[in-house]
Amino acid sequence: MNASNKKLSAINKLLLFLMVGLAAYEVILGGNSRQIIATWAYTVGFGVLLISGLILILLGYDTFQRPLIVTIATIIPLAISMGLVADFFPAWTYFYLAFAIIGLFLVGVTRMKVNPRSASFFLAPIHGISGLVIFFTPILLSLQKVAPPGFLWITLGGALIGLGGLLLSFLRVGKAFISQQTILSLLPALLFFTTFFFVLGFNSIR
Amino acid sequence: MKQIKHKLNDYWQLIKSLQTGLLLATGLSGYMTVRCPVFNLPELSAVAATLFLAISGSTVLNMWHDRDIDAKMKRTCLRPLATGKVQPGEALWVGIVLSVSGVLWSFVINPLYGTIVFAGLFFDFFVYTIWLKRRTCWAIIWGGISGGMPVLAGRTLALGQIDWIGLALAVAILFWIPTHIMTFSIRYDQDYRLAKIPTFVSKFNVAFTRKVIAISSILAGLMMGLAALGIGLQFGYLRLLVVLSAGLVLLSLRSMINPSEKLNFGLFKYASLYMLSSMILMMVR
Numbered sequence: 276m277n278a279s280n281k282k283l284s285a286i287n288k289l290l291l292f293l294m295v296g297l298a299a300y301e302v303i304l305g306g307n308s309r310q311i312i313a314t315w316a317y318t319v320g321f322g323v324l325l326i327s328g329l330i331l332i333l334l335g336y337d338t339f340q341r342p343l344i345v346t347i348a349t350i351i352p353l354a355i356s357m358g359l360v361a362d363f364f365p366a367w368t369y370f371y372l373a374f375a376i377i378g379l380f381l382v383g384v385t386r387m388k389v390n391p392r393s394a395s396f397f398l399a400p401i402h403g404i405s406g407l408v409i410f411f412t413p414i415l416l417s418l419q420k421v422a423p424p425g426f427l428w429i430t431l432g433g434a435l436i437g438l439g440g441l442l443l444s445f446l447r448v449g450k451a452f453i454s455q456q457t458i459l460s461l462l463p464a465l466l467f468f469t470t471f472f473f474v475l476g477f478n479s480i481r
Numbered sequence: 482m483k484q485i486k487h488k489l490n491d492y493w494q495l496i497k498s499l500q501t502g503l504l505l506a507t508g509l510s511g512y513m514t515v516r517c518p519v520f521n522l523p524e525l526s527a528v529a530a531t532l533f534l535a536i537s538g539s540t541v542l543n544m545w546h547d548r549d550i551d552a553k554m555k556r557t558c559l560r561p562l563a564t565g566k567v568q569p570g571e572a573l574w575v576g577i578v579l580s581v582s583g584v585l586w587s588f589v590i591n592p593l594y595g596t597i598v599f600a601g602l603f604f605d606f607f608v609y610t611i612w613l614k615r616r617t618c619w620a621i622i623w624g625g626i627s628g629g630m631p632v633l634a635g636r637t638l639a640l641g642q643i644d645w646i647g648l649a650l651a652v653a654i655l656f657w658i659p660t661h662i663m664t665f666s667i668r669y670d671q672d673y674r675l676a677k678i679p680t681f682v683s684k685f686n687v688a689f690t691r692k693v694i695a696i697s698s699i700l701a702g703l704m705m706g707l708a709a710l711g712i713g714l715q716f717g718y719l720r721l722l723v724v725l726s727a728g729l730v731l732l733s734l735r736s737m738i739n740p741s742e743k744l745n746f747g748l749f750k751y752a753s754l755y756m757l758s759s760m761i762l763m764m765v766r
Contacts, residue, residue, distance in 0.1 A: 302724055303717035314720075322724035329728065329754065333747040343735075 283335055287463040291328045294467040297474050298325035306358050306477045312368060313361035317477075320354030323347060324470055331466075336459045346383045348443055349402060352436055353379060355473070356408035359429075363416060374404070402440055409433030413476060425479025432472035439465045491561040492575060495544050496537035503757060504631050508532040510760035511635030511650060514712050518764075521639075527590055528638060531598060532631050534583030539602045539627075541576035543610045545569060550615075554672040580606075587634075594638040601630025618679040625658035626651075632760075646711040650763075653704035657756055659697040660733060663690050664749035668742065691737040694748070698733040702726030705759050714766045722762055729755045 283291070298321045306317030327347060331338055338344060353375045360371040378401035385397055410433040416422035442458045442465070509529060512518075518525050544551070544562055548569060551557035561567040580602055588595030605627035613620035629651030636647035666673055666680040667687055673680050681690040709722050732748045 299721055302721045305717060305720065318720045318724065322720075322727065325724055326728040326731070329751065330732070330747065333750050334743055337743060 283332070283463070284460070287460065288332055290463045290467040291332050294463075294470045295325050295328040295332075297467075297470045298322070298328065301470075301474050301477060304477070306362070307480055308358065308362050310361050310365070312372065313358040316354045316358035316361060320351050320358065321470075321473075323350045323354065324466070327351075328466065331463065343386075345398065345443065346379070346386050348440055349379060349382050349398065349405075352402060352405040352409055352433070352440070355433075356405040356412075359408060359412045363412060363421070378405075398444075402437075406433060406437040406440070409436070423479050426476050428472045428479065429476030432469045432476060435465055435469040435472065439469065491567050492541075494561050495541045495567065495572060495575065497540050497544075499753075501533065501536045501540060503753060504536050504628065505529065505532050506757060506760050507650075507654060508536075508631030508635040510763045511632035511637075511647065512639045513764040514636055514646070514650075514766070515639035524590075524638075527586070528635055531583050531587045531590065532634070534579050535587065535598050535602055536583075536631065538576050538579030538581070538583055539605045541572055541579060542606045545572040545576055546606075546610050547614075548572075550676040550678060553676040554669070556669050556672050591638050593642070594634055597630055597634040597637055597643075601627045601634065603627075604630070615678060618681050618684045620679075621659060621662055621681075622655070624662065625655035628658050629654040646708050649704050649708040649711060653701050653708055653759075654756070656697045656701035656704055657752065660694050660701065660729070660748065660752040661756075663694050664736075664745050664752065666690070667745050668749070687740070688737075691733075691740060695730070695733040695737045698729050698752075702730055709763065712763060712766060714762065718762050718766055722759060725755055725758055 301321040302318050302325060305314035306321075308314045308317060327338075357371055357375050361368045364371075378397070381397040382401055410430050413422060413426045413429045413433075417424055417427055439462065442462065445458060509525070509532075512525060512528050516524075544560065548560075548562040551560050552563040557563060562569065562572055584595060584599045584602060587598040604623050609620050609623040609627060613623060632654060633643070633647045633651040636650065637643050640647070663681055666682050667690060670680070670682050670687075674683055681693060703726075705726060706719075706722060709719055714722065729751060732744070732751055736744045736748050
């Protein structure tokens with residue numbers, strides 16, 4: 276049996292419902308930002324998490340097998356890192372915005388139209404850069420005492436979303452050191468904790 | 482005692498509790514877009530009671546009228562009227578009592594409110610079910626109009642008059658109805674053909690129906706957004722509404738471009754969730 280035909284367990288459904296609630300909460304707060312670009316960037320990031328959670332609940336694991344999922348999964352770190360850049364490195368806002376838009380376009384087009392192997396050529400650096408921004412920004416800001424230590428939760432969320440992206444790409448390529456079934460059953464928990472840590476982090480600067 | 486419990490359970494099935502609940506939620510939301518529920522509890526309870534009576538009464542009357550169709554369709558053949566658990570005469574009386582008491586009570590509360598509640602029942606039972614449902618697939622428009630009446634009624638009662646926001650909310654529901662109903666008619670196409678009920682799928686084709694679903698989802702999202710702006714939804718809640726509407730539009734576009742049965746039914750369920758969440762957002766604003 277294909278692992279994607281497996282039904283979501285009750286605990287995974289619960290985790291996804293909680294994740295949807297947390298993402299909705301963060302969309303409403305807009306990452307507590309006063310910058311309009313940052314607010315919308317967080318809205319997009321957490322909005323994609325919210326919709327992904329709902330679609331997963333409604334359609335099940337099958338969702339992970341669609342080519343579109345890689346593009347969608349790229350939006351989350353790109354949008355959240357965009358928000359962080361706009362909030363804390365305003366001089367880089369438009370440069371990073373251009374990078375995010377062009378990057379997303381390239382990932383989307385190569386994923387849909389070109390061989391998936393060549394798509395990784397764009398995916399890896401774009402995912403990598405946005406992941407690094409999410410991972411290191413809170414560390415840097417905490418060291419500089421610009422943000423409270425609680426902001427470091429975002430680093431943990433960034434690490435988890437990076438792990439999620441890695442597992443998703445294993446799933447797409449079909450080669451993994453752990454089984455497809457294990458990856459699928461881990462993803463809802465991973466999504467929940469990612470969102471939970473992000474919410475904790477953003478709430479620390481309220 | 483056991484018999485009464487069984488009977489109540491049969492009646493409960495006659496009122497399609499989920500559908501009635503969703504319409505009731507729209508009515509309460511329409512009311513709360515104007516008035517704070519905490520300070521108007523008696524009136525809010527009256528709105529809940531009258532809408533529940535009128536909507537469930539109308540649903541029972543539909544079930545009574547369509548019992549022959551229900552018996553032919555696999556999806557509905559186990560309903561109480563189709564199986565004979567409830568006799569047609571009995572269902573008709575239950576429907577009449579619920580509907581008349583709901584409409585009369587509404588008129589006592591406020592004549593304009595009563596008129597809108599009556600219009601909803603009239604469009605649903607007489608125009609949609611009796612007159613058009615078996616004749617044309619376009620009957621869905623009248624079903625949609627009646628579906629928009631509870632939210633308009635709720636807002637009108639709270640405001641004392643009909644305004645453009647109430648109408649926009651009703652139109653949003655009218656545009657939302659195809660996403661809700663047509664995804665269902667795609668899934669149960671064979672059933673509808675068997676019962677000779679014209680649908681967009683049988684009159685045109687599935688691809689065209691999916692296009693209609695996508696267009697109506699976009700329009701529903703836009704109308705909901707317009708109403709939200711008129712109500713003065715806070716920026717954060719407005720962004721959440723935009724996200725939820727984007728989900729509806731993207732799912733319907735995806736279902737049009739790359740259709741699958743699973744996606745179609747997922748869209749049906751998402752549409753219900755979307756309506757309920759939008760209404761909750763309008764309530765809390």
